[in-house]
Amino acid sequence: MRSKKTLFTVGFFVILSAVSFLIASEGSPPPASPHVAMTPELKEKYPIKAHHAKLSLRCTDCHEKQGDNPEDFKAIGDEGCLSCHKTKQYLADRLKFMDALHVNPHNSIHDGPKLYCDECHNEHKPSDNMCLSCHSNDVKIWMRKTP
């Protein structure tokens, strides 16, 4: 019983540190920014992805220097995404194992590591996998749902 528990604890710790390593490897947390009071209405109108919610990201962590009124916020563009996610080449390299079958979405045979992030990834609405526009029946074999 005890050894199982210890194993579990150790396992949990290992996973946790692996996760935090992965997160840390994509840049240090963004600096403090002006505060937007979070309301249930705002949360419903501008939902954020689970992986970002887990990090307790606030509106202005991404919408930097855009004031404090969510109605005025603009899309943050590649630059905004890459302020945490480093570079497109880095993201392509992380999925290098998919290159073998030519299905790396961040380094596709068509586009290389050059697409806009929001060609596929959206934050406040469901993402849309661009590969589907031609490979509708294959994508499910290649990868999971676009985060």
Added chain:
Amino acid sequence: MSNKETMSRRDALKLGALSTAGLAMLSASNAMAAAPTEKDVKFDEEYDVIVIGTGFAGLAAAAKAAERGYKVLILEKMGRIGGNSVINGGGMAVPNSTWQKKYGIQDSGELFIKDCLKAGLGINHVELLETIVKRAQDALDFSIKCGAKWQDVKPAWFGGHSAPRSLVTDNMSGSGVIKPMHEFVEKLPGCKIMTRTKMDDFVMSADGTSVVGVTARINYRFDPKLFSDDIENKTGEKKVYKAKKGVVLASGGFSMDKMFRKLQDPRITPDQDATNHDGATAGALLKAFQIGAMPVHIDWIQQGPWASPDERGFGVAPLLTQQGLFKLGVAVDVRNGKRFMNEMADRKTRADAEYVILREDPKAYPVTIGTYNTFEEQVYPIMEKGLTGGVMKKFDTLDALAANYKIPADALKETIKKYNEDAKNGVEDQFKKQTLKEMKGKEAIEMKGPFYAIRLMPKPHHTMGGLQINTKAQVISGNTGKPIPGLFAAGEVTGGTHGASRLGTVAVTDCLTFGLIAGENI
């Protein structure tokens, strides 16, 4: 002064007032419709050359113009570089190529033109084909200079060609040309590519005769959900760019333009899929018509009879039918189990035959059926893809197949029996199918099964028509019959080259050749 006279004078005044207002309205609506002149705008930036579009034609024109030392701006409305070119199969037909000489293949320019005219039903503009014969090798060499890599193997023999003359890129995609050409262009000094930037209008000279620039919107987001993105989409911020030498229009075809393609061919319903990328719309083409460019062959839209409604875009069905089921198998009308076309006829004949059925019953997609012996070795890996993805289905018996597609089973079996007998006996079948000739003594469809099947639907693939150009890629005006100064065009936005129907792998040739020529002449 009589009352009558007064009245008439008053009426005359009224009429005058009305017509003045009417004229004002008329001129206002004209101003809205007509292209602005340089007097109406303030230029934000100035370039030598502006290219619209980043496919084969646009990038070839931009690369050549930039290489000549010009400052070039390239506008692309989509977020992605390359349009249809980057999702294309990477095949380029080059008559009399160095490749053919290396691999000992006999070919001639006359033979190439003859092949194109046969597929094009004789309505091709031959002077444009002659230009391709003269310059295709130069276009190929230029692509190599820009970094494109072509497989060093014997050229492939594509349907409708009388000789093996098609080269294929090393990654078997048009991206094998687009990616290096994009990098080549980006490195040239003075060359700038702006994506998500949509050209709105040509800017004309003060006298309205020449193209001197364009208006555009930056931060434009194309929206595939709109019925007509060109008309309805209001995103982006307006900019005006001056082109001192001129504009090259390389905006592609309109196979995805729900409104314009249906106007030309009412069989194409708005929700119908095509093999093209979402942005293949007619907006820029219509702007060229607006300033007087001459239209050619606009309603000749080539549709792929080998496509399937069970997947999006080009998909895998075209390979599994052309290099498989169509060769020795049959295509049947699901309502009566009968064949309705020669499965190996040209693209247009087959698409028309499928449309006859689909117009009567839009859900009655014909089904093509065959056995393992019909597939060429190269498509074995794709068979797996087709089956896993669900585009192709496999059945142990014809009864199971008939039940799945709701085909009358007895009628289907009778059709296949007759078809097999004809093949076995070496008798010409009712549709004069050429590939059955070699089957003498054998079953074309092996009755032991298993049976493979794919549902069929024609998909718009290439719009033959477009702007009239001359052999220097200058756009011809319908007002003067002469080139519109400052306007060049290349690629699918132009018309005439392919006539009624284009042969496979000649699109890349057309785009790279006339793109290069536009870049040389501007």
